[in-house]
Amino acid sequence: MNVRCIRHGFAWILMLLLVFQAAAAPALAQEATAAASPLAASVEKFLSDLQKGEENMGLYAGIAVYDWTDKRYIYTHHEKRHYIPASNMKLFTTIAALDRLGPAFQWKTEVYIDGQVNAGGILQGNLILKGNGDPSLTEEGLQELAAAVKEKGIKQVNGNLLLDESYFDDVRLGTSWMWDDEPYGYSAQLSALAVHKNFVTATIAPGQKIGDAAKIALEPATSYLTLTNRAKTVEGSKSDLTVERLRGKNEVIVTGTIGTKAAPYQEDVTMEDPAMFVGEIWKRQLLAQGVKLGPKAQVMKTAVTKGVPLTSHLSPTLGEIIVELNKESDNFYAEMLLKTLGATQKGKGSFEAGVETVSDVLKRAGIDSGYRQADGSGLSRFDLVTPEQVVELLSFLQDQDYREALEASLPIAGVDGTLKNRLIGTPAESRLIAKTGSMGGVNSLSGYVTAKNGHKLLFSILINGIYKSKYAKDLQDYIAVQLATYPDNRTPDGYAPKTPATYQLSAVLDPILDKPEAAGLTAGLIVKKVGGEVLYERDADSLLTPASNLKLLTTGAALTRLGPDYTFKTELYGDAPIAKNGVQTGNVYIKGYGDPTLHTEDALKVQEGVSIEEIAAWLKAQGIKRVSGNLVMDESFFDQQRLGLGWAWDDESYSYNPTLGALALNRGTVMIQYEPAKNAGEPVRINVLPKTSYVTVINQATTASAGEENTIAIARDRATNTIRLTGSLPLDQSADYERVPVEEPAKYVGTALKEALVKAGVSFSPNSNVEIGTVPPSAAKWTEFASLPLKDILLYLNKQSDNFYAEMMLKTLGAVIKGEGSSAAGAEVVQETLKSLGGQTNFDMVDGSGLTRYNLISARHIAAMLEGMTKSKDFAVYYESLPIAGVDGTLKNRLKGTGAENNVHGKTGSMTGVNSLSGYFTTKDGEQLVFSIVLNGYAESSKVMTGLQDEIITSLSSSE
Known part of the structure; x- marks a missing residue:
């Protein structure tokens, strides 16, 4: 197994623990919602009217309402679809905690001594502060512990202050949290x-x-x-x-x-590293109590293996803690609680162990599978649940002895917590208790309402695809009022049951999208004749996460606004003209303009274009033998934002998550080549490309015997250029490589250039450095280098779905068209371009590659770009840049042996919970269709999503 299969090894272990296959059959009594019931009519009309607005049409909701008194569902809408729940995930965490720990549970923070206390109160040894996950510990709590140390007769510590945080693992942030x-x-x-x-x-x-x-x-x-x-x-x-x-x-x-x-x-x-922050405050509190420290005392971390308990501090009870957790929607409390569940129930204070514990409780609630939990708070967009599952959990709670504790922790409409300012003066005020949840594009509300007839209604409203959050809250509040009014709802004037639209391809495509394995997905789909009628659509306006299908917009705008022959330049300047005697006085400047193809002549090269070696050779050819000043890298054409907004912190070691700058090399990465040593037990053999001092590689990986598990992992210490290899590589594994992003890409360019110049015989003064700066107006321009034309660059970008290329393209659009080399300015250009091609701009675009989950766009938007580009004089360039089904790029191995092979030109896109495919299809009679399929939600595996896409495209072939 090569590194591409295992580089996400730890993430896949997490996913195996988190993903629960095949949706569970709900235990609650089911009753078909009568289309004509006043409650259903009221909600359906409000939702329908809401989605007619340009700013609201992308919103999509799942709703489930269960009458606990009558034991039946009284309203459902897409209740089996999966949604990102935001802070509604806290319901899962807190109910599981109450179930396993009980409302009276308390956390303990302990103090140990490792040494002897003499008669004078001097501890000849270490004072140890051990944490057990208390989320509520305050400075005052540490003050109480310090006072207790003094009361125990300790006046001075001649050892160290040791901090023990080993009760939890060392993973500091949740899966896919955004940097x-x-x-x-x-x-x-x-x-x-x-x-x-x-x-x-x-x-x-x-x-x-x-x-x-x-x-x-x-x-x-x-x-x-x-x-x-x-x-x-x-x-x-x-x-x-x-x-x-x-x-x-x-x-x-x-x-x-x-x-x-x-x-x-x-x-x-x-x-x-917050434990060291605790250590600083702990030290201050000890000193304030008059406990002195020896002159060599240090604050450092450890794990207690010995020691004598001295004193301890107890937190408030879990029942008290969850009041703040749920009423104020406290993420920190929820995550600490999840890891506490793992530590107490599974012996490991990790996200994975905590999630496993929650799943044990959910099984008791009848929710055996068919959801994904990645964290405790809902901050991760890997979390996916259905409204039906939330209601199932709330129903389970009704029969538990801790029900009152949980319900007491929920915000009350118009009274407190995150609902304090909502529903005031409505029938729902004081009668609705519920957990809120919100983040970009997501808003949720789940809990209980006391209906007008006194019945207890359990409900969950999960909304995704939100362009303006106000409208999601309006929908929730409207439903809340209707539930509080139940059963005295009235059918609104003008209501007519919505009849599903039928299209030419409905009989062919509806059965595919209605398959049981697709039940958890929201499928945005449109098939349209170029310049003609819509042959099929479903949820085509829903704002979804597009993954790499967003590159269709980035590259279409780049081709339209910059032109196919546009080239990226890299300029070379000096403080003075090139010296005739070979000794260059002053600085040498390299100014970048976003060339994504700048490379070194080695295995990192993917396209022709400007290389570091070419620049070094040019300088050498001018007769330069020595540089007295600095190499100054000017990257001012772009802003200083190195990563796209919303990119995940735990992706930073991977090549698809590169650092960005107007002057960058090798797609912002270095290459680590590796292979087994000759004998088991020896270090894995490595080679770094380019040969540069810019990165430090620490090789802790060893060679294992043939047949053993391949556990090699390559990761970069955050915010540094230190790369670590760990794990083992069996003798029978082939050589492989990994590309790893670097920090400060412009300095990487400068370092590589300086090293190439030295290799070519050009020396530098001892004080010469590689620095970031700007070219002064007085500098002399020596020359400039040009990249390949844009049409060739787009061919690589789209065929290989290269994120780095796409992000550089987006910032270039901003810089050239708007005078601001930022992703935001580039996205503005893209939206303007789409509007000029006949599309709408009511979508959110935050990066150029589709890597961020902040992007929200519909299948109709994507199809509009595809159709609009057919009218461009440069359409042939755009069309040929796309992967061809069964032939090349990311579609090379798909749709072989079907009518789509060598026909469909399309862009793929995939990440956890997301899969998309959009492009062009030519019918047998030569008519061109555009299509866009964007799938978001839960499926057993990504193969389910690609299988649905392939079946849809194959059906287009057979239905001509």
């Missing part, structure tokens, strides 16, 4: 030893007068975070502030302005 969420309190890192929810609260206030720096205070006060204050005081009462923590670092930068009359601004800021 750009990390600075904020709702995405705090996890540790079994935590305080103040592992964030500090930064309060920013105006300075004394205009022009002064803003005043910043941190609570708790700490030096663990390095603070850079660039915020200025200005006139007025408004604030425009940004609080940023650098990725992978404990450096916080505050920028912007705050008015002299503005109210203080607050932001909760997280940190890396």
Whole structure:
């Protein structure tokens, strides 16, 4: 098995634990919803009217309402489809916790001593603080522990202050959490030893007068975070502030302005390795209690293997904890609770073990399978559940002795928590208790309503594809009022049961989409004649995650706005003209303009174009023998955002998640080639391309005997250029490779160029460095290098679905057309282009490749780009850039032996819970069709989704 099969080894282990196959049959009594019932009519009409608006049409909802008193469903709508639940996932976590731990459960934080305390109160040894996952520990709690240490007679510690967080594993963030969420309190890192929810609260206030720096205070006060204050005081009462923590670092930068009359601004800021933050506060509390530390005392992490218990601190009860967890929708509490479940029930404080424990409880509730849970809070977009499953869980709760504890933790409409300001003055006020959930494109509400007739109604409303969150809340609130009014609902004026539309291909395609294995999917599908009629559509306006089908828009816009012959340039400057004596005084500048093909001449090269060796050879050919200044890399054509918004933190070591910059090399990666050594037990043999000092490779991987499991893993330490190989590679495995992204791509270019120049005989002064800067106006331009034309670049981009190329393309669009090399500016150009081609722009586009799950777009939008491009004079370039079914690219091995082989030109796209295929199909009579199939949701495997797509396309062949 090569590395492509195992590089997500740990992720697949997680998925095997999280994915539960085949939807479970609901245990609750089923009753067909009468189309004419007043409740159904009211909701259906409201939803139908809502989806007619341009800003609302992409919204899609799943709804289930169960009358607990009568033991029957009174309304359902797409209740078996899977949706990202956001914070409704907390219902699963908290119910499982109450079931397994009980409302009276408390967490314990312990203090041990490892050594002897003499008569004078001096501990000759270590003081150990051990965490057991208490999510509620505060600075005051540590103060109580420090006071207890003093009361035990300890006056001085001559050893170290040791921190034990081993009760949980060392995975700090949930699966697929987004890197750009990390600075904020709702995405705090996890540790079994935590305080103040592992964030500090930064309060920013105006300075004394205009022009002064803003005043910043941190609570708790700490030096663990390095603070850079660039915020200025200005006139007025408004604030425009940004609080940023650098990725992978404990450096916080505050920028912007705050008015002299503005109210203080607050932001909760997280940190890396939070146990050490606890250690700093713990040390301060000990000193405040008069417990001295020896001159060589250090704060460090350990795992307790020996020691004598000294004192402990108990948290509030679980019943009390979940009140804050659910009413305020606290992510940190939920994740700590999930890992506690794993530690207490499975002996491992991990996400996987916690999820396994939740699944045990769900099986008791009759939910054996057919859902996915990746975390405890719902912050991960890998979570997928159905409204029916949520109601099934709420029904199970009714017969449990902890029901009151859970229900007491839910927000009450118009009264408290996240529902405090909703449904005020309506029949649902005070009669609805429910868990809310919201994040970009997602909004959910599940819980209980006391109906007008006194019946207890259990409900779940899960909404995805939200362009404007207001409309999702409007739908939820409307349903809530209708439920509180039940059974006295009235059929609204103008209501008529919705008759499903029929199309020319309905008889062919409906049976495919209605297969049982597709029940958990939302399928956005449209098939249309170019310039003609729609042959079929279903949920074609639903805003879905498109994965790499988004590249169709990026590349279509690039071809339209830049032209097929556009080339990317790379410029070379000096502080002075090229010296005739070979000794170049001053700096040499390289300015990048987003060339995605810049490469080294080795196995990393995928296309012709400009190479580092070519640039070095040109400089050598000019007679340059020595450079006295620096190599300055100018990447100012693009912004400094290295990763797309919404990209997952746990993808950062993989080549499909590259770092971005206007000056980048080898698609932002280095290559690690590896193979087994000659003998078992020896280190795996490795080779790094290019031969560069820019990365540090630590090889801890060993060769295993033939037939043993291949466990080799290659990962990069976050925010560094240190790459680690771990695991083992059996003797009978073939050589393979992995490409790994690097940090600061422009410095990578400079380092590689400097190394190539040195190899070519060009020397540098001892103080010469590779730096990031800009070309000064006084610099002399020496030459420029041009890439391949865009038409050739697009051929590689689309055939191979290259994320790096697509992102560089998007930022180039922004830079060239809008004067701003950002993804946001590029997306604006794409939307303008689609509008000019006849499409609508009511969708969210955040990156160029489709890697982020912030993207929300419909099958109709994609089809509009495909159809619009057929009118372009450059259509042939676009068409030929797409993979051809059964022939090449990402469709090489699909649809062979069907009428689609060597016919369909289409773009694939896939990631967990998402699969898409869109493109062109030519009928036997030469008529061209455009189609777009975007599938989101839960299926047993990705093969189910691709199988459905292939069956749809094959059916097009047979139905001509």
